[in-house]
């Protein structure tokens with residue numbers, strides 16, 4: 092790989108003894124990976140069905156290396172079904188360090204397209220509340236689609252700048268991930284065009300933005316909470332120095348060790364903070380494209396500055412603006428066997444909310460919990476998201492060998508013996524739904540997700 096001279100010089104200074112290994116690693120193909128979505132699938136079964144050569148990564152128990160030349164996995168029916176997420180292996184390390192727990196309140200502040208947010212969701216096992224935020228509207232929509240595909244039911248997807256979110260949710264979260272926008276130096280094997288925009292000036296402007304985002308994240312973390320800061324750059328200005336500056340501004344934080352022994356200690360010669368060695372770097376010679384991960388613990392002191400948040404009622408929530416929620420219940424009791432708890436109907440849209448739902452004044456909310464469907468006149472019309480997250484009692488089961496799965500993903504009508512709404516599953520994992528009558532299933536797979544061509 093041809094590297095600009097100035098880039099090489101700066102990299103040699105940054106990486107020190109690791110520089111020679113870095114240059115050798117750049118001659119190798121990039122690492123690629125996938126992470127099994129344990130909310131919907133079992134790792135062993137999915138790997139068996141994919142029939143790929145895989146090896147577990149050191150960054151996440153559900154993460155696997157795949158062949159870097161493999162193509163078309165994004166169109167695989169099991170990908171459509173949300174059984175796995177394609178993710179660069181070292182990118183999985185940040186959530187492993189965050190160690191999300193079921194029942195917690197967690198924020199992913201820079202979340203699109205959703206690799207790490209869906210990984211957090213898997214660890215939370217559909218309990219507590221995950222706020223996944225993205226500032227760029229188009230990217231926030233992609234985030235929504237990925238959360239829906241992976242069947243996440245405890246998330247709120249927001250499209251806000253960190254300051255606006257900070258005003259709405261002071262001291263609210265137990266854990267926060269700041270996977271910050273950065274100069275992307277760890278991506279150059281996969282995206283060599285990163286080098287075209289590379290400059291030392293850009294590193295410094297990224298540094299200022301990263302500090303600003305971390306300061307806003309601090310507003311939202313409760314005392315005693317923990318925060319992980321990660322980037323996919325190798326720059327000391329955006330990694331070690333950002334953390335050193337943040338610690339200087341916030342004496343109520345300290346770096347804590349990351350239990351998993353991935354990568355190598357961060358470089359203490361790049362800043363004046365001796366504890367920086369507790370943060371980890373992953374270089375291309377360490378099994379991933381490049382990541383920096385630092386885990387910060389906030390001191391647990393008196394909660395005098397923490398506002399009591401106005402929250403939606405925690406349980407048994409049942410609200411309706413049109414008084415027609417019984418249409419939803421009639422539908423639900425016919426096709427699903429569980430009892431959903433926190434239901435709201437807003438202007439005809441029925442949502443199954445996460446078990447905790449904070450009020451979010453001034454924040455643009457794109458999605459909350461599961462989008463169950465719409466009340467249209469005297470009918471309830473279910474939505475795709477409901478079938479991605481929950482299993483209907485009526486499901487057309489297809490195998491990967493069955494050509495009908497590709498016909499379904501193309502939006503075609505299928506033969507079907509059921510009557511009424513019916514889930515469609517591939518290898519036992521729900522991928523969508525349709526409405527059956529007279530031996531035919533009318534396809535409700537969303538137009539924007541359909542494949543073109545295929546087997």
Ligand code: SAM
Pocket residue numbers: 182200201202203204205206207208225226227230252253270271272273300304
């Ligand atoms: N965590 C994501 C994942 O795992 O899929 C990747 C996040 S990417 C490294 C950083 C994100 O920060 C981008 O989606 C970008 O749009 C967003 N971003 C850019 N400027 C921002 C800002 N000023 N505040 C917050 N987020 C910002």
